[in-house]
Amino acid sequence: MRLHLSRRQVIRGLLATTAFGATVKLGTGCAASSSDTVATDDQPITLGFIYVGPKDDYGYNQAHAEGAAQIESKFSWVKLSEEANVPETTAVAESMRSMIDSDGAQVLFPTSFGYFDPHILKLATEYPEVQFFHCGGLYQEGVHPKNVGSYYGYIDEAQYVAGIVAGLTSKTGKLGFIAAKPIPQVLRNINSYTLGARSVKPSTTTQVIFTGNWAEPIKEAEATNSMVDQGIDVVTCHVDSPKVVMETAEKRSIFCTGYHANQSALAPKGYLTGAEWDWANLYAQIAEDVKAGKTLTEGGIPHLLRGGLKDGFCKVSDYGLAVSSEAKQAADEAKAKLMDGRLVIYKGEIKDNTGAVVVAANEELKQLDPKLESMNYLVEGVLGSVGS
């Protein structure tokens, strides 16, 4: 018994030493201004971020991790607790619990869609004082716990703009879209991209290839190659890491538009533009709200946080060398219209690629419309099927 106690003390001592070491490191790492703001009123706030894959995947997870890193360097009172490669099983529930219990996290950002049901919902009921912000989910009033919120960006606005550039740049009128799975978030991107292209060149088609999984480098490369062989001359993608698609497109001398992050360095000749996430704005806003004492539970922070180009949730990459001035002009115009609300992407009449009307003639689905978040069709002009 005695031995046990003393060992525990040793461990505790060791832990204290490392904790001290970490603080010292942080102190020296931060700018000078941070050291004098460490005052009693500047209580640090711990934000927990959980990623489903590695933090540096050149794609989805990295976009979130960069957003998190930016607010950490921006606010001296933000403390991060991050965990990567957490599967969507009991593992994520345990990670969240541990972040709350051991690290004192007050706000959690589990960033993968599959974390929501049942894991976040379960933990949120158990820890009503912790705020859970989930990326991509659909908060339902009265169904889900009050301390759960969801955020997502209308990155399809950026895809629409990229589609315009692609449509005007393509010589064959055939675009290619390499996607992981036929799920609403992906279908919306494919559709917006196609609608964008067809808004300037109505004969354009988009061939879609589903690889079946979020990270399948070889299949992504094969898909790109077979698209080129079919005469497609602009490709884009919605997979976890677009690097392979961009580099393969460049090797085959066709154009590409990026996704998740700016990939212009990977395809200096063929990169036209791209749809990028920009989570830092949103994360900073949430952090400041929490700092100001606002919560989801009391309604200080809205449960559904959505935004597009205007709100800075996403952005369009700078145009590449191959983009004509005509295309730039058309794209900029659409971007401006999207930002001030004059342009609605899903405005009737829109048919799907089997001929059925999916948006009626007088119907206008604004971006926040929940119907768009359960999209299950491909619009006219897309060659592909939503079945697996």
Place this chain on the structure above:
Amino acid sequence: MSWRTIAWRKTLESTLIPFGAILVGLLLFGVFCAVAGANPFAVYGSIWKSAFGKWSTFQNTLIRAAPLMLSALCTALPARLGLVIIGNEGALVMGGLAAVSIGLAIGTAAPPLMVQIAMGLAGMAAGGIWIAFAGALRHYRAVNETISSLLLNYIAIALLNHLVGGPMRDPSSLNKPSSYPLAAVNMLGTIPGTRVHWGLVYGLIACIIAYVLIQRTTFGFAARTAGGNIRAARIAGLPVGQLTLIICFLAGSCAGLAGMVEVAAVQGSVNESLNVGYGYGGILVAFAARHNPIAAIFMALLVGGILASGGSLQRTHGLPDATVLVFQGLVFLVVLYSDSLYGRFSFFKEKPQLVAPPSPPPSPGQESVIVS
């Protein structure tokens, strides 16, 4: 008197060697952490604290260990027959698929307990048939069971993705294709007073039953005999084919039950999260436990603990997420190596006469010196 001495030494040997191996594994991992720039002692502290230190964190370990116990039996049981089965992942996936299908088919038409039993049986049957197929191929067509069960994994996962993405998909599952959810009343709850689901109890019971079956019944004796020498077993008139099929079925049904637990206690529906590596973890647990079902319980706890500590390695020590893989790999390599140490220490050998109180056993560091 001398008989008791022998038993005592044997027990000590089979306890100290795995423990020594784990210590050496920890030591190597400590060196690795030190090279990576983390304080190894602080890392040890975090591992202890986040995996075993408190009841709350120990539950984390238990939750992660539960599916591994069941999955490990899928390799451990056939190993007694001399078969190396690595189809755990596939059997688990098939079990989960079958359990959800039955659970959805019955819905709320029967009392929850009946539905749960039906789901459990369906999961076990599906997993069992999956591995029994590999066993049958082995017996009737002489197809290597390791390879066939490996291929069956890929086929099961493709089937899962296909069904979940299309025929079984709930259209409202939106961005994570899943089957329709099981009715909430049909879900397995948690063990009262804990947050650990009932899968842990299933795992413990399955391991104990497997132990009794193999070590204490004539069936188990027949299996072990056949495993020792198949030709001799045939000559002795043992029904080798029957034994193969039954053992493989039982093995697969354990993994299938793990799949059922995963859907009925954790996910609530079947989706790609069923395939997260419990199968491959189970294989390692089985080998590290030397295919002893009771030892598998402890090995599963060890792996559960390693996985549970993965988070704090990232959060407290800033080590990358891959660190936990290195940790797991090192511990397993050393534990597997330690299997070769049995019988190499004269200390553990039976002695004709009683000896004075034993001197402390050789430390792990000294053990490696004796390696030939």
Place this chain on the structure above:
Amino acid sequence: MAAETTALGWWGVLLAIVAGTMRGGTPFLFVSLGECLTEKSGKINLGLEGTLLTGAMTAYAISYLTGSPWLGVLMAGLAGLMLGAIHGWLSQQPRVNDVAVGIAMIVFGSGIAFFLGKPFIQPSAPQLPTINLSNAAMPPALQAALQISPLFLLGLGIAPLMSWFFRSTRWGLYIRAVGDSPDAARAMGVSIFKVRLLSVMIGSFLAGIGGASLSLYYPGVWTERISSGQGLMAVALVIFAGWKPVQCLWASLLFGGAQALGPALQSVGIQEGYYLFNAAPYILTLLIMILTCSPKRTLSGVPGALGTDN
């Protein structure tokens, strides 16, 4: 920019498969040749999945740091060699099962690759040059398909060389003897331990090069998901090929081509069932095993000591 390409339709599917066989088949070729050598000596190495990942990471990192992709290929092989040394030594200890060591090596090898590979996911490393077998008169799609990797040619050369090595050299005989009947080998005065250790190490060297072909040729990136199970499949491939190096070549081409089938079919309008298409190689291998195996006779070419304890 944007070469004038024309749609190839179903010819495109054929072309994709032919090109895919060479592009996607190269890693399969190296791991299966490595596994073939290993298994000929009587040991199984399931850990080649970890070796492949370590090889891919090492090749990419070295190519990026030194600017020389060929040095990357060499170092990838050496990294494989080291992992092979662990496997070869450990799996020959008494009572240690080679399948178990293999799976532990997958965990360990991938852990090492991911741990050390973090800084190399972002940068673009110099790729291996390709050999152009086409001429300017050919359609661009065909030109692209005829960009052959020197690694593929290397593998193409190694396969018959290994056949000859097994058949006609003293060392080849040693390996076969150790794999077929260790007792006979012992009587010949051959050190079983050394022969197996070397076979596993050289086999892993080849698998490391297979990894280099993933990261420096096709698809030509380093990510943690770069391998989609090629290393594990090597074991099945070798059985598929009946432990004959030249047949490993055909089997690898088949598996490489199968990877291209799913995407290529979708590009011409066959859109459903891609998960099942993608599983086709596994189903095919299983069927072939069922058809060719028989309890009455052993498979021709199977090393007698494979999967036994001696």
